């Protein structure tokens with residue numbers, strides 16, 4: 001795997017940043033993407049500098065950004081071997097009360113969480129087919145259960161379906177597809193109302209990603225659900 005190239009969206013914080021550390025330690029060259037590339041500079045220097053880490057500004061709600069990035073990476077670094085479609089956003093919603101974000105603010109979350117991984121997969125797939133590579137998506141335990149009034153959960157149900165549909169289409173290409181479904185994880189993205197609940201460390205999720213991508217090419221780990229011990233029964 002020596003110089004294999006591992007692309008991570010949402011790499012500047014939380015789960016993406018923790019996965020970047022583990023992937024660098026495993027010997028991958030990294031492409032770290034988020035909207036604000038300046039937030040990636042320190043990680044880039046720490047994880048190997050410009051020969052090993054490419055810090056890219058990329059908004060996953062923009063097809064143009066993703067197509068441009070994947071094209072340049074394959075052209076300049078020769079291949080794309082793993083793509084981790086991880087960038088996501090969440091806002092609190094309610095259908096019966098005025099709590100949470102007003103509907104005018106819902107679209108950005110849906111674009112980021114649904115179009116984001118879909119565009120990422122579409123942009124990366126030609127290169128992944130050529131490398132017989134691996135697509136990993138970040139879903140959520142919220143994409144595996146009912147959360148009253150929660151549109152975020154519905155976007156993550158969409159990611160569960162997206163992963164299955166992409167795998168079905170590329171079954172004869174050699175490309176592997178994994179959806180990692182984390183429970184509550186200790187990042188800046190969790191709502192204050194859940195601050196006292198048991199939480200995963202972001203590296204716990206990163207290890208699930210590295211587990212999936214380090215299997216032999218004949219093994220396609222399609223779904224990994226990882227919850228913190230003690231997470232509530234309907235969570």
Ligand SMILES: NC(=O)c1ccc[n+]([C@@H]2O[C@H](COP(=O)([O-])OP(=O)(O)OC[C@H]3O[C@@H](n4cnc5c(N)ncnc54)[C@H](OP(=O)(O)O)[C@@H]3O)[C@@H](O)[C@H]2O)c1
Nearest residue numbers: 010012013014015034035036059060087088184185187189
């Ligand atoms: N934390 C949890 O409890 C939890 C549980 C289950 C699943 N997840 C999922 O795990 C993933 C990562 O979450 P996290 O908790 O690590 O979040 P986080 O700490 O808030 O980090 C989010 C990352 O995504 C990037 N990002 C956000 N919108 C983007 C966009 N439009 N284009 C490109 N990058 C964008 C952010 O960078 P910029 O702002 O610079 O773009 C940042 O790097 C998400 O898909 C989330 O839904 C989280």
